[in-house]
Amino acid sequence: MISIAARFHFKVVLALLLFLSLPGVAQPLSQVREIRKKKEIGWLKTFSEFLSIPNIASDSNNIRKNAAFIQEMMIRRQLTNVQLLESKEPGVPPVVYGEYLVPGASKTLIFYAHYDGQPVNPAQWATGLHPFVPALYSDAIFNKGQAITLPDSNGHTQPEWRIYGRGASDDKAGVAGLLYALEALQTARIRPSANIKFFFEGEEEAGSPHLEGILKQNRELLKADGWIICDGPVHQSGRKMIALGVRGDAHLEITVYGPVRPLHSGHYGNWVPNPAMTLSKLLAGMKDDRGRVSIRGFYDDVQPLTTAEKKALLAVPSADEQMKHELGFEEAETPGQSLMEAINQPSLNINGMASGNTGKLSANVIPTTAIANIDLRLVLGNDWQRQQQKVIDHIRSKGFMVIDYDPTATDRQSGKKLVKVTRGLDGYNAQRTDLSLPLVQKVKQAVQSTSKEPIVLLPTLGGSLPLYVFEKQLGAKTLIVPIANHDNNQHAENENIRLENFWNGIETYAAIMTIDW
């Protein structure tokens, strides 16, 4: 043990050393880690409070509470110019903005994260879990993790602990992780090497329909040398990762119609057309037996990868066998295709399907409707509305009359097969940042400096973010630096963040904030 006097002396020396440290000084890593260890319990308490505020983009009241909570966190960390960037339209979740300007810094980085989350169906969460009652577990539930309580403020966490709750990884971990990274630097008196701006969106999971407007209104404020997008999971191998781009995304909701009222399946079964069967046939016809989308022109427009991107792709370690084992399947949807090949193609995926009732609620009826929600992922070259149109044209080619409202009696009497197709208005295109930019190399070095293992440089994420809007409106260069564990159940029930990922992520962000330009 060190005596009190010695400890005091040690602290003073440390503080002096920290005070003298220059921007971009090497090895802030160990300092950030030590500070994290001291603060982690307090940080987790605050993070839990943050996760307790429901964050569905359409829930205005709670969205505002989230925004206020973040503003409060910003102010406590001496951020300046803290404000809500509002859409011109009323009722839109605001962007929470704050900045930490560094005298003399010649660079400006904006860190993006989002505080809203995907819709939740609490009934689907594991027993004992609720999306907005964050819970600490000793390990992943699928690894037999048990609910535990947070140690008191002198205690410490274990790397495998996880926090369950909506937004735990996607993407309140981004918001909190960034602010904690800055706090760690502040505590260590390490000055960031660039002006730091935070831009926390509140409707990313709703498709960012007002992002473009907000960017446009704040062009001056949002000038930067680079945008660091803090969202998504790291590589399945656990290695840290940078992604240069994202797939685009577009949605469609398809509804087919049976009888106007639910019918007894005995009295009318197989005379009155069953919408669940109609929908099954319609969906089944969208892919061939090898998982290829059989919609005309679906793979047209795809802009091929550059030589450098292809090379980068080849360097990405394959997680295919690991993931097949982990996810419990043997054969890819398109047999023989690798995950990397798959995410570099446009996709068509059924998110959900519903007709009548199943299981215990199942009754002997012909349902009145059958509904499917579909998401289309897009790669460079695809236009999201054109991609939607291809699906609609396909449905028409199968003899359906496509409408965008519930059919009237007259429509039903027309003798035509009716399908309602609702286009999601929240789509956007893919985006990819040029691999050869100096920014890419600098960020890569910074992230690599925090990890012994080689980091993964991915030409594109499979997931989507509205990055093409940043490029279009601001000419911004975006780089995605995710931190979450790959098995975080992002978008689904039992969303979680593994604590080691959270802590490593804070180190990653601190490293980017102190890039040696």
Add this chain to the structure above:
Amino acid sequence: MISIAARFHFKVVLALLLFLSLPGVAQPLSQVREIRKKKEIGWLKTFSEFLSIPNIASDSNNIRKNAAFIQEMMIRRQLTNVQLLESKEPGVPPVVYGEYLVPGASKTLIFYAHYDGQPVNPAQWATGLHPFVPALYSDAIFNKGQAITLPDSNGHTQPEWRIYGRGASDDKAGVAGLLYALEALQTARIRPSANIKFFFEGEEEAGSPHLEGILKQNRELLKADGWIICDGPVHQSGRKMIALGVRGDAHLEITVYGPVRPLHSGHYGNWVPNPAMTLSKLLAGMKDDRGRVSIRGFYDDVQPLTTAEKKALLAVPSADEQMKHELGFEEAETPGQSLMEAINQPSLNINGMASGNTGKLSANVIPTTAIANIDLRLVLGNDWQRQQQKVIDHIRSKGFMVIDYDPTATDRQSGKKLVKVTRGLDGYNAQRTDLSLPLVQKVKQAVQSTSKEPIVLLPTLGGSLPLYVFEKQLGAKTLIVPIANHDNNQHAENENIRLENFWNGIETYAAIMTIDW
């Protein structure tokens, strides 16, 4: 106006006349009707109380409350030997039995109805309706009927009024209608022409798994010249109806598997197989594009109709155009096929289908499972378990490994396409009573005596009842005499009974109770 003395005198004469009336006396119809008009408000009050008791077969506690309520109704109507016929297995809904023996009667009729109802999903019911809060409406909701309150006991009902609630038509209307018919005869002092026994089942909608055992244990008690099955809707034309048989029924639940945990559809979309697509393809392959089941041997085993049955079938008025208009479709599932042709064939119908979430809850995921519930209707010649097996064999023929449990990690690593198929254990075969039996003619005459319009004699109902069990265990002759309106939403949300149908049904039952043998 008649003076009080004159009215008294009139009543005495009437009572004397009624007292002297013989079994099977003609024209009880107008008396039953007059009594009904006096009692209808009170009857509806009791009926509402009855409907307020939830009646899902698996809900033991409430099922017992229903049984007790019926016993009380029986006792109030001087029934004797009132008892619960229990299964030897514990926890099974009992049959409620009671009898009204007529001195000197040489015939015995047993009236069957069931007091349990189909599962409910309250969320699907119309605004303001709840399955177990019966509500009186001025007309069908789809005809813009409004919620109204019951008149006081001197008031009267209107023919188009409807009562909404689970069991309102299927089949508490049968239970109450029978007891009210007897009460009307008792009040009018018209003696039934046969010993009357009531047999009210409590798990018909769960597939009557214990009915056979209960019949077997009570063979002596249940000896009868005929069973009148009081369930189902009258003909779509509104005409009264007798059906000689029913289709059989069998169920299957099909579950296909995606990843062990829900996945972000961007990061894994179209690499990890999507169970909703797999299920769609599987279901789509079960029927050809003309609605014919394409499962090998599905239409084998069918025993053709007799010449007399074919003739009866030809005499059934076609409701096809009316129903197409009413239900909002133009083309039968198998184009050109009539409803009567359809219900004389085995069928395959999807009752429900579910994967992930749809609508507002839809999220960008690959779901973990996709489930479909299927019911198979059977005609004479089909065996319910053999019919299930044909579907299972079909699934196997598509390259799936069929299991009857959730797959283990080892199953998933086998590289086989996995499907869980759960056979419903509640299936049973079709049944049809011989058209030439004297009983059929007597019941036909009795029902015809209550209606100006020619009644409909249907060789088989499209729906199912476990009537083959009665024949097998008791050698019973069964005849189905339904009373509900055809648009009663039986088995689904917004189930209802139209009051004119209820009142007409009571007259029908009273007529059968007073058949002139």
